[in-house]
Amino acid sequence: MKKWWLIMVALMIVLAGCSGTGTGSTGGSGGTGGASGTSGTGGTKDGPGPAKDALVVGQDIDAGTLDPQKQGKMPDMNILINIFDTLVTRDADNKLAPALATEWKAIDDTTWQFKLREGVKFQDGEPFNADVVKYSIDRLKNPETKSPIVELNSVKEVKVVDPTTVNIITDGPDPILPNKLTLFGGVMVPPNYIKEKGDDNFAKNPVGTGPFKFVSWQKDNKVVMDANPDYWRGAPKVKHLTFKIIPNAADMVAALKTGEIDIAAAGVTADVADQLKGSPDIDVVGSPWIRTFYVSLDAQNGPLAKKEVRQALNYAVDVKTMIDTVLGGHASRVSTLIPKQNFGYDASVAPYEYNPDKAKQLLAQAGYPQGFTIQFDAGNQDSNIVQIISDMLGKVGVKVQANLVDSKTLSANIAAKKVAPLYYIGNTGWTMDAMSNFQSYIKSDRRYNRWKNDEADKLVDIEEKSLDPKQRQEAFTKLQQLLKEEAPFIYLYQLDNLYGMRKNVQWKPNPIGVLSMYNASFK
Amino acid sequence: MLSYVLRRFLYAVFVLFGVATVVFFIARLTGDPVAIMLPPDASAQQVEALRHSFGLDKPLVEQYGIYLLHLVQLNFGESLRYSEPVARLIAERLPATMQLAGASLLFSLIIAIPAGIVAAMKRGTAVEGGVLSFVLLGQSMPVFWVGILLILVFSVHLKWFPTGGIGGWRHLALPAIALGLHLMALVTRLLRSSMLEALGSDYIRTARAKGLYPRTVVAKHALRNSLLPVVTVVGLEIGALLGGSVVTETIFAWPGVGQLLIQAIYNRDFPLVQGAIILLAGVFVLVNLLVDLCYMIVDPRIQYK
Numbered sequence: 001m002k003k004w005w006l007i008m009v010a011l012m013i014v015l016a017g018c019s020g021t022g023t024g025s026t027g028g029s030g031g032t033g034g035a036s037g038t039s040g041t042g043g044t045k046d047g048p049g050p051a052k053d054a055l056v057v058g059q060d061i062d063a064g065t066l067d068p069q070k071q072g073k074m075p076d077m078n079i080l081i082n083i084f085d086t087l088v089t090r091d092a093d094n095k096l097a098p099a100l101a102t103e104w105k106a107i108d109d110t111t112w113q114f115k116l117r118e119g120v121k122f123q124d125g126e127p128f129n130a131d132v133v134k135y136s137i138d139r140l141k142n143p144e145t146k147s148p149i150v151e152l153n154s155v156k157e158v159k160v161v162d163p164t165t166v167n168i169i170t171d172g173p174d175p176i177l178p179n180k181l182t183l184f185g186g187v188m189v190p191p192n193y194i195k196e197k198g199d200d201n202f203a204k205n206p207v208g209t210g211p212f213k214f215v216s217w218q219k220d221n222k223v224v225m226d227a228n229p230d231y232w233r234g235a236p237k238v239k240h241l242t243f244k245i246i247p248n249a250a251d252m253v254a255a256l257k258t259g260e261i262d263i264a265a266a267g268v269t270a271d272v273a274d275q276l277k278g279s280p281d282i283d284v285v286g287s288p289w290i291r292t293f294y295v296s297l298d299a300q301n302g303p304l305a306k307k308e309v310r311q312a313l314n315y316a317v318d319v320k321t322m323i324d325t326v327l328g329g330h331a332s333r334v335s336t337l338i339p340k341q342n343f344g345y346d347a348s349v350a351p352y353e354y355n356p357d358k359a360k361q362l363l364a365q366a367g368y369p370q371g372f373t374i375q376f377d378a379g380n381q382d383s384n385i386v387q388i389i390s391d392m393l394g395k396v397g398v399k400v401q402a403n404l405v406d407s408k409t410l411s412a413n414i415a416a417k418k419v420a421p422l423y424y425i426g427n428t429g430w431t432m433d434a435m436s437n438f439q440s441y442i443k444s445d446r447r448y449n450r451w452k453n454d455e456a457d458k459l460v461d462i463e464e465k466s467l468d469p470k471q472r473q474e475a476f477t478k479l480q481q482l483l484k485e486e487a488p489f490i491y492l493y494q495l496d497n498l499y500g501m502r503k504n505v506q507w508k509p510n511p512i513g514v515l516s517m518y519n520a521s522f523k
Numbered sequence: 524m525l526s527y528v529l530r531r532f533l534y535a536v537f538v539l540f541g542v543a544t545v546v547f548f549i550a551r552l553t554g555d556p557v558a559i560m561l562p563p564d565a566s567a568q569q570v571e572a573l574r575h576s577f578g579l580d581k582p583l584v585e586q587y588g589i590y591l592l593h594l595v596q597l598n599f600g601e602s603l604r605y606s607e608p609v610a611r612l613i614a615e616r617l618p619a620t621m622q623l624a625g626a627s628l629l630f631s632l633i634i635a636i637p638a639g640i641v642a643a644m645k646r647g648t649a650v651e652g653g654v655l656s657f658v659l660l661g662q663s664m665p666v667f668w669v670g671i672l673l674i675l676v677f678s679v680h681l682k683w684f685p686t687g688g689i690g691g692w693r694h695l696a697l698p699a700i701a702l703g704l705h706l707m708a709l710v711t712r713l714l715r716s717s718m719l720e721a722l723g724s725d726y727i728r729t730a731r732a733k734g735l736y737p738r739t740v741v742a743k744h745a746l747r748n749s750l751l752p753v754v755t756v757v758g759l760e761i762g763a764l765l766g767g768s769v770v771t772e773t774i775f776a777w778p779g780v781g782q783l784l785i786q787a788i789y790n791r792d793f794p795l796v797q798g799a800i801i802l803l804a805g806v807f808v809l810v811n812l813l814v815d816l817c818y819m820i821v822d823p824r825i826q827y828k
Contacts, residue, residue, distance in 0.1 A: 067606075146576050220616075258679055
């Protein structure tokens with residue numbers, strides 16, 4: 001009897017040991033020997049496995065629908081951008097570049113004219129032309145579509161000029177309409193196919209003009225696509241593309257290690273990246289991302305209504321240490337809400353320096369020499385960030401009570417204005433124009449605004465309505481100076497996007513973070 | 524018998540009505556789905572327009588009335604995120620969840636029944652100690668931990684099974700073990716103790732005394748009488764298997780009702796949350812009823828009037 005117990009205990013220790021090497025070791029002998037001979041073993045029996053012409057991308061969330069006009073989130077867009085094309089796209093340097101539209105210009109304050117590419121066909125043979133553009137945007141704007149895509153709200157009408165020319169007419173001036181047509185709202189859908197097959201069928205068997213043809217979708221498992229040999233840019237380099245849905249981060253890393261997936265596009269956080277470093281057949285690829293993070297401050301109530309207090313909080317947070325430690329260096333400091341890559345960013349506005357003494361002095365000046373106590377809301381995935389910020393604020397006398405909730409609850413609370421005076425949030429201005437970064441926060445009538453300032457309102461009007469890039473840049477520069485001075489946020493950083501990639505895969509991430517696999521290939 | 528079943532069905536309807544009401548109001552306390560669906564740049568008008576098209580701008584009582592009226596017609600509504608009928612979405616996922624629950628039930632019983640019998644018969648020996656400590660291990664490890672452990676050992680290191688997803692039996696093995704481990708432990712312990720009780724009873728002594736084969740005594744007399752509590756527990760645990768599969772499905776990327784429910788809750792997809800919860804509750808109620816009816820087969824002395 002006693003011996004049996006001993007054996008069981010020994011077994012448990014062995015089991016625990018296995019798990020330890022699996023997660024912890026980076027180049028450990030035990031795990032690596034087996035891992036080197038992997039290619040082709042993992043999932044060859046289930047469809048297009050990791051053979052040389054079949055790319056498998058792991059993502060944590062599945063698309064809700066494959067109708068590109070009924071989705072408004074990145075996970076959906078990541079899959080659909082491989083089946084569909086947009087009017088405008090971005091080149092390797094992130095500049096606007098021709099896609100289904102070859103050129104565009106503003107012909108007056110409220111009219112953008114687009115010249116369209118000739119000879120493009122949908123995957124079912126339907127031709128692409130100006131009528132398609134009109135149909136697509138009309139369908140998007142039709143309330144019956146219930147589209148969650150909102151950025152084309154400025155569009156009043158689409159006029160077909162000739163088969164290769166359309167005029168998009170806006171309510172007021174919209175300086176960044178072409179930027180808005182690079183993703184969601186810019187996707188072109190096939191009119192005849194949708195009319196024939198119906199919306200429901202289109203959402204399950206999408207047909208686009210894109211580099212890959214839809215094959216099958218098993219919800220929350222995988223979306224399978226084949227290369228479109230007739231793609232107008234030329235066929236993609238891989239023959240098959242699969243998006244595999246893996247919600248659990250540990251499972252995602254395991255699938256990458258076994259070669260079941262070639263690219264892990266989610267779940268690679270800074271600590272996971274550390275674990276993967278030194279792995280013989282996996283690269284961790286970090287790429288600058290335009291998602292900026294900050295702590296929103298309720299500048300209308302309590303101690304935060306005083307500018308000195310808000311400035312003090314900015315001086316109190318040592319962002320560089322945060323980046324070097326909890327974020328493993330995979331982030332860069334920003335001075336306001338705008339990432340460095342976006343139009344409107346002005347490098348001459350320097351970020352706040354770390355200066356706790358100055359913070360204490362400003363707090364005393366504002367009438368809070370002993371500090372105060374304040375609530376701080378954040379998503380539970382960011383607990384370590386919240387902890388370090390709370391700690392730093394505590395050092396200058398601001399006692400923080402943190403409430404962690406799941407990220408969707410946080411967004412619901414923010415929208416319902418049931419959120420604490422401090423909350424931690426990120427924003428991706430995927431149009432790569434600072435207008436998107438400011439849009440919902442700065443002007444006093446916007447949904448998430450918690451700081452009212454007349455000058456800011458005027459400046460937002462200029463950058464949102466002027467078609468003159470120079471005038472807009474001036475407004476953005478002034479806005480950044482004003483935002484720094486007034487400090488309605490604690491400004492933090494823009495994160496890097498981290499991907500785990502098998503070493504035989506060649507793919508270059510982009511700063512928006514969209515998973516377009518047209519250029520992906522195997523070495 | 525028939526009137527008993529009818530009466531039970533009537534109770535079931537009341538239970539489901541209660542569940543439907545509770546889930547309706549609790550879901551609406553958790554926030555606005557439109558606020559989550561739309562990006563921050565949406566204007567107030569756009570938010571209102573989408574809320575209107577989902578019927579979420581109507582007074583709560585009116586929404587509740589419409590919901591009940593639809594429920595009576597077995598109409599669960601349309602998912603906000605998938606824009607598809609809820610019943611169809613659940614029906615798509617149900618086979619995967621059933622497959623997983625069935626496989627883990629099979630796995631747990633195949634191990635637990637022999638283990639329980641052996642442990643009872645070898646009472647006081649090292650064999651019993653071994654079985655019981657194995658069982659203790661199975662019962663004390665949480666499913667999310669076991670799941671990740673199994674993936675690391677059998678997928679990453681040994682490469683016997685894929686890390687997740689659905690496919691053939693190789694995809695099924697690890698999640699079924701992870702999910703079934705707890706039930707296996709429970710049934711083993713239960714069967715062992717009720718076998719011990721049966722083996723010590725007078726009728727077993729009589730059966731042995733009249734010279735029956737030991738195998739017949741155990742299989743026909745002792746086991747059959749020990750199964751009653753096992754049937755009860757297994758029946759109740761089927762509901763837990765379906766509910767517990769929420770965690771297992773997420774770990775193993777298994778596309779079943781559990782994952783659907785989790786995503787629905789994250790997205791505040793009210794119609795889908797309601798449909799899935801009512802379904803899980805319905806399964807629970809139904810299995811309970813079946814368990815009660817099964818008693819009659821296992822123990823002919825039990826009769827329902």
